[in-house]
Every structure is written in structure tokens, then in C-alpha cells.
Amino acid sequence: MPETTVVTANTEYEWKFTTNDSANYEEITGIIILWEKVASSGGSGGGGGSSSSTTVSNKGDSTVADTSSGNITESKAEQIIEKAEKNDSDEIVIDSSKDKVTLPTGMIEEIAEKTDADLVIETKNGSVTIPHDVLEKLETEGKVTITVTEDGVTITDENGEVILDDVEEPVPVEPETPAEPEEQFFQDVKADDWFAPAVQYVYENGMMSGVDEDNFGPTWHTTRGMITTIIWRMEGKPEAGQTMTFKDVPADMYYADAIAWAAENGIVSGYDAVTFAPDDLITREQLAAILYRYEQYNGGGFEGMWMFLLDHSDRADISEYAYEAMCWCVMNGIMSGNDNGTLNPQGHAQRAHAAQMLMKFMENAAE
Structure with a gap:
């Protein structure tokens, strides 16, 4: 961003790294959030903060997005899908340090329509693969949140409603009662x-x-x-x-x-x-x-x-x-x-x- 840009605490801003050596390095973009730092009760105030970013790259037959915040913005979603199309990826991997990932409006439909890739969500609680044919059946409205817990996987819309009703085999989860x-x-x-x-x-x-x-x-x-x-x-x-x-x-x-x-x-x-x-x-x-x-x-x-x-x-x-x-x-x-x-x-x-x-x-x- 320009040096004269005025930024606001707790707000997302996009950054881009552009290289002059495109033969050996890829252009990288990400998201940074500048957090307001509140002075401690001991009176030792000071500046500073923490950041959150998302990077996208191609690794073999996979397009991988690493996000520390767990949130994928619309512009980042476009970049992920564009890379997956260009790379003809078998998988789109979104790796989050949180227990859930939030996708912007229309991202699942875009993945289903423009690629043949499965969607892999990796969180601190584990990994789950959503096959491409399941993505094609999902009907979403607004943002979508995929949460991975010890009990399985939940996919909800921005109103908290579960959106797996019309999917025959949505996501493999642990059986409540083991067969044997x-x-x-x-x-x-x-x-x-x-x-x-x-x-x-x-x-x-x-x-x-x-x-x-x-x-x-x-x-x-x-x-x-x-x-x-x-x-x-x-x-x-x-x-x-x-x-x-x-x-x-x-x-x-x-x-x-x-x-x-x-x-x-x-x-x-x-x-x-x-x-x-x-x-x-x-x-x-x-x-x-x-x-x-x-x-x-x-x-x-x-x-x-x-x-x-x-x-x-x-x-x-x-x-x-x-x-x-x-x-x-x-x-x-x-x-x-x-x-x-x-x-x-x-x-x-x-x-x-x-x-x-x-x-x-x-x-x-x-x-």
C-alpha cells in the first residue's frame, strides 16, 4: 500500500510481493490485520501488534493456501481458483491454524464449476477432504464456514444453518456406533x-x-x-x-x-x-x-x-x-x-x- 495510506486497527489489508525474477519466484499476495495494542495495567504502554496472512502456492498437483486467520477473502478466493485452474490441480488445500475455515460467497460453487479439484481443509483438529462431486451438490448462500472437531465436520452458512441436507455422502465422519x-x-x-x-x-x-x-x-x-x-x-x-x-x-x-x-x-x-x-x-x-x-x-x-x-x-x-x-x-x-x-x-x-x-x-x- 502507498506510504500515505491511513490504516485502521482490526481491519484487513491486502499486500502483494512482486518479483523482478519471475523465472525463479512467484508473485505472492496476502492479508494483514493490524491489531490495536492496549497498554497493560502496569502502565508500560507502547506500540506494536500482530498480523495474520494468507499465502497461495502450487505444490505438485495441489493448490495450497496457508491462512493463519482461517478467513479467505473474495480476492484471495479468486487467486486460489485461478491457480487451481492454471495448474489443473487435483486438490485445493486450505491450511488453517484455527479449528475452522470461512470461505466467501460463491467460492464453493466456483471451485465446483471451474475446476475438477477436491477441497481439503486442514485445521489444528485434523484434516478432511470434501470430494468434488460433493462440492457440486452443495447449495450455499453467503459465506460458508467449515468446522472440524473431534466429532466430525460441520458446514454451515453465514446464518449458522447446516447446508448438507441434500448431499447423500457429504463428508466422512466417525460413526456414532462402531459396527464391530x-x-x-x-x-x-x-x-x-x-x-x-x-x-x-x-x-x-x-x-x-x-x-x-x-x-x-x-x-x-x-x-x-x-x-x-x-x-x-x-x-x-x-x-x-x-x-x-x-x-x-x-x-x-x-x-x-x-x-x-x-x-x-x-x-x-x-x-x-x-x-x-x-x-x-x-x-x-x-x-x-x-x-x-x-x-x-x-x-x-x-x-x-x-x-x-x-x-x-x-x-x-x-x-x-x-x-x-x-x-x-x-x-x-x-x-x-x-x-x-x-x-x-x-x-x-x-x-x-x-x-x-x-x-x-x-x-x-x-x-
């Missing part, structure tokens, strides 16, 4: 779910635990730090012999020792020499690559001439570094394609998918 409680480890994993055997396997073998005492969080996404920690635990938590170079991995974080060991042994690598991005959502091809490198670490993997073409329509979307790993995982039954004949290598791996691949990996190792 005596056989369930978690309330959100039913005995007939395709991933139930894998969840039981990784839980019983200490590879993965629940997101809380009662829930596994099968639709929650996994991160690079989480998967690296699982591999490290599988190996018996060995110590690294060298000092880690990644500047974004604090030594006191749960994944620090795991990343140091895995990087030293070539099982994981960073985006560059100093950046690992442990909290980035892990893609399916990244997960395949880590599992394959762990297999190679233990003396396995392809030998000699192994190259072959994968029989999947999106094989061209696989990054060069991950192609060998994807081939090995497919050939050994660790990864299978979707019903539409795709592998979705750039899609994010949910906890259910990670559990399935880990179980298949261990079964393959035992053969």
Missing part, C-alpha cells in the same frame, strides 16, 4: 474399510500410532518428517555419525535424529543442502523413493537392466529421481494404481495410504 467394536482399534477405522488390515498391522508393529487414543486419522496427510521417523524406528533408532546440515530441522524436534540418520545414509535428501522441509506434506512418489532407498540400504532393489514402462496413464508425471522407485514399488505390489488407471505420483499420501504401503513393504521384505 470388539475388532476395532480406532473409532474412525471400520472393520470393512480397505485400509483396516494395514492400520492394524502398523499399529501392532509399533510403526504408526493414532492421532489420539481413539482415532487413527486415515484421511489426514503425512509429512516428510513423519515418514522419515517411521523408517528410523523400523531400523531401531540408530544414531547418526555426522552433524546434520539442514537449517530447518531444529535439534529438539521429534524427527531431528531420524532425519540426520536417514540423510547420512542416503535414504532421504533435502530440497537443497540446507533445506529439508520436514513439515511439507509428502507426495506418493516421495514416499515410494524413501521406501526404495531404505530397501537399497538393506541390500535390495533392482540389479542390472531393470528399466520398463509403467502401464499407467500418468507415468509422465513421475519425477526422474523417483521413476526407479515407483517401478520397484509397483512391481512388488507396494503401490497400486487408482481405479482410473493413474498412480497420482504428485498427490499427497494420506495416513491410510502410508500404512498400506508400509505393510506391503514389510510383507515383501519377509518373502
Whole structure:
């Protein structure tokens, strides 16, 4: 904004960062709220405040919007949808530090009309995916608020009215009465779910635990730090012999020792020499690559001439570094394609998918 702009406390203002190096950097816009700071009772007044922002970027097949306030403005909604259209995104991910996200009037309809993307809402209470066909059925009026709690997901209009009445299967929520409680480890994993055997396997073998005492969080996404920690635990938590170079991995974080060991042994690598991005959502091809490198670490993997073409329509979307790993995982039954004949290598791996691949990996190792 111009230097002469007069601003008001508790009011949203848009900001834009424009780069002269468009080949390497994207234009970024956001929202900032200047909060009035009230002097404390001790008399030590002073200026200052806090801010809230929203940034939008493309990551693989996803358009990701990070918002600290939980509110998406109309202009930001336009930018999100424009990026999703341009990127032909499979997912629009809105990541909020709050327990809910508020979308402006017409955003859901615009997503349904202009894209083929599912809507993923990530909050401090967990993640939920609203499929595109559900978005097409939703009838909204005014702003829409999506709230994620321990009991499930609620979508309401600006008057607080629930707007899921006309949707046959709106959003997967935990069943009130588990079908077979005596056989369930978690309330959100039913005995007939395709991933139930894998969840039981990784839980019983200490590879993965629940997101809380009662829930596994099968639709929650996994991160690079989480998967690296699982591999490290599988190996018996060995110590690294060298000092880690990644500047974004604090030594006191749960994944620090795991990343140091895995990087030293070539099982994981960073985006560059100093950046690992442990909290980035892990893609399916990244997960395949880590599992394959762990297999190679233990003396396995392809030998000699192994190259072959994968029989999947999106094989061209696989990054060069991950192609060998994807081939090995497919050939050994660790990864299978979707019903539409795709592998979705750039899609994010949910906890259910990670559990399935880990179980298949261990079964393959035992053969």
C-alpha cells in the first residue's frame, strides 16, 4: 500500500510481493490485520501488534493456501481458483491454524464449476477432504464456514444453518456406533474399510500410532518428517555419525535424529543442502523413493537392466529421481494404481495410504 495510506486497527489489508525474477519466484499476495495494542495495567504502554496472512502456492498437483486467520477473502478466493485452474490441480488445500475455515460467497460453487479439484481443509483438529462431486451438490448462500472437531465436520452458512441436507455422502465422519467394536482399534477405522488390515498391522508393529487414543486419522496427510521417523524406528533408532546440515530441522524436534540418520545414509535428501522441509506434506512418489532407498540400504532393489514402462496413464508425471522407485514399488505390489488407471505420483499420501504401503513393504521384505 502507498506510504500515505491511513490504516485502521482490526481491519484487513491486502499486500502483494512482486518479483523482478519471475523465472525463479512467484508473485505472492496476502492479508494483514493490524491489531490495536492496549497498554497493560502496569502502565508500560507502547506500540506494536500482530498480523495474520494468507499465502497461495502450487505444490505438485495441489493448490495450497496457508491462512493463519482461517478467513479467505473474495480476492484471495479468486487467486486460489485461478491457480487451481492454471495448474489443473487435483486438490485445493486450505491450511488453517484455527479449528475452522470461512470461505466467501460463491467460492464453493466456483471451485465446483471451474475446476475438477477436491477441497481439503486442514485445521489444528485434523484434516478432511470434501470430494468434488460433493462440492457440486452443495447449495450455499453467503459465506460458508467449515468446522472440524473431534466429532466430525460441520458446514454451515453465514446464518449458522447446516447446508448438507441434500448431499447423500457429504463428508466422512466417525460413526456414532462402531459396527464391530470388539475388532476395532480406532473409532474412525471400520472393520470393512480397505485400509483396516494395514492400520492394524502398523499399529501392532509399533510403526504408526493414532492421532489420539481413539482415532487413527486415515484421511489426514503425512509429512516428510513423519515418514522419515517411521523408517528410523523400523531400523531401531540408530544414531547418526555426522552433524546434520539442514537449517530447518531444529535439534529438539521429534524427527531431528531420524532425519540426520536417514540423510547420512542416503535414504532421504533435502530440497537443497540446507533445506529439508520436514513439515511439507509428502507426495506418493516421495514416499515410494524413501521406501526404495531404505530397501537399497538393506541390500535390495533392482540389479542390472531393470528399466520398463509403467502401464499407467500418468507415468509422465513421475519425477526422474523417483521413476526407479515407483517401478520397484509397483512391481512388488507396494503401490497400486487408482481405479482410473493413474498412480497420482504428485498427490499427497494420506495416513491410510502410508500404512498400506508400509505393510506391503514389510510383507515383501519377509518373502
